[in-house]
Amino acid sequence: MKNKLKKLTQQQLFLPIVCVLLVLCVNVVYDVAHDRAFYDFFRIYIQNDLLNGRIINILNRGSEVAILAIGMTLVVSASGGTDISVGSVMSLCASFCCMLIAGFGVSSVSSAEEFATPMIVGLLGALLMGCLCGAFNGALVSYLNIQPMVATLILWSAGRAIGLLLCNNLIVYIRVPEFGVFGGYLGPIPTPIIIAAVCVAVTSIVLKKTALGMYIQSVGINKKASRIAGLNSQKIIFCCYLLCGLCAGIAGIVASSRITSADSNNIGLDMELDAILAVALGGNSLAGGKFNLAGSIIGAYTIQAITTTMYNLGVTSAQAPVFKAIIVIVIVVIQAPPLKAWMKKRKAAKASVQKEVASV
């Protein structure tokens, strides 16, 4: 029994999961204190033929950050730096997508007949634009050896502006149900959940079934040694940034479909920071090397869980950031290496004392 518990606590995912449960527990306490059933927060029900409930909200609203976190994890692992352009790239891709669909300079489309190009062209265009941005970042980082943060700073500041230019400085509205599907519902299930799940599944299968995951980690741990061992480090880093851009493109489509418009000023605003935080909350080192994709995904949903908790608790908007900060501090401190080491030491000391007592 004790052994099993020990094994469980030593799992890499143990702490991230504990953290997300901790956040959810806050809701249980709150609900019980307010004479609601303790499972109120976890209740999933069908309303108006659609899946509904707080947990569904978390999974739904957290999708964009979860998708971004996939790309961010790979980038952090391979290059030991972060891609801070993902939020802007999201906005750029969303603008490009809506621009292609509505036609340049058109600010509002209300039916599918008014589409300038078929919707699929817009979607593929957005993904392509994401890849292009990723390739640009990747080329700067891997082939020109520019610091990742500096390299991605270019698109961080330019992406949103290019998006505005593409949309002729307007918010492009595509008030068409077909376009709203990607951020709305597919049957009773919110589509973003499905998209995020597919992205996670495809990435983890590729990482598990091919050696790519191992290559990325080895490049992240020691670039030079990997090269000497026969890996093309530059190419691998380039690929990671490309994938990160693609993820940003997908997230951009989801975000713009949610509001059936391309609001380039607001889509993906500050989301790069959420994505980086997700990677960190997942127990990954931002210095690169070993990574745990599942951890990052849990991290992403932890962030959304905190937001949803704030809504559930009815914390006023002005105070919410403070509460969020406190929760994040607690989570990060729990996972901090010195604290972990201290816990281990204490445990060892306890064990040795017990041994001594037993021998006496």
Add this chain to the structure above:
Amino acid sequence: MKKFLALILALSMAFALVACGGNSGNTTGNNTNTGNTGNTGSSDNTGSSDGELIRVGFAQVGHESDWRAASTNSAYEVFSEENGYDLSFVDSDNDSANQIAAVRNFIQQGMDYIIIDPIVSTGWDAVLTECEEAGIPVFIIDRTVDDSDKYVSWVGSDFLVEGQACGEWLKAYAEDKGIEELNILVIEGSVGASATIGRTDGFKEIADREGWTILDSQSGDFTEAGGQEVMESYCQSYAGQFNVVICQNDNEASGAMTAMDNAGVTYGVGGDVILVSFDANKPYVEMVMQGKINANFECNPMAAPTVAELIQMMENGETPEKEIYVTESWFVAEDNVTEITVNGEVQPVIHVTQEVLDARPY
């Protein structure tokens, strides 16, 4: 492979450079343009004193929304050459450094009047002092300047009155419909924004007086995504408990409508929930006409006509007041309430018809 990648990189960088080049070329083009018109204007001045154009410099925030575009267009219309003005317009692209540079440029060009819609509310004292030393009167419109009073007047919306008007209309509407208990959910704007503070306080004042219940008040950040997320949460926390939703701008209202559709809550005329919005952009005034939104309270972007009046006052040697509010209209979907009393002042409520909608400039 490497060469290929290098090629792609080179191409993409070239693309970026071209993009930047095109952009800056454009702005410089604009600048020289305005400079030119300015010059011809002054040469006209020296030529004939009776046809003298008043030179006005306008440092606009940017072009982020339809509201902003309406504000810009209104300035172009009012300060036209036919009306005796020569307007130099600068779009600051939401960058306050650009804006301050534009104002300094206006001083150098020797404008007669300068209009600023300040992107940020602080850091203005130095440049406004320069304006004062150059003897150029400055008008502030829309947003406010907190750290300096070296301007003639501020012209803008009274958000507090907007919030109060919303409350007074709701009171009259509820009385007419015989709704006795109002349980209200508010979706606020960005935390700390003057529009958020004014609209929240104004509405709360009436709500407290009438003893209404405000169930919750959360920020939707003035965005559609924000409004959607907050409303989604409201529909779960307060299912069946609320009958009024106040959104502090149109985008939030749009998001709230999507969330209520998903949750199966009906709103608008004949719905379970009274939906109120602020700003009154044209597409949303149309929604009022269709009965999707019960009432929409305008935030008037047309400060330019008022500023023009003030300029004429100053030309005649009068001193305008420090704070001037633009007139605003309240749009509703039904004709049961025709006027409301806000702060003791009777104001008309406009029932939106096709004619009203067609007459809307933005």
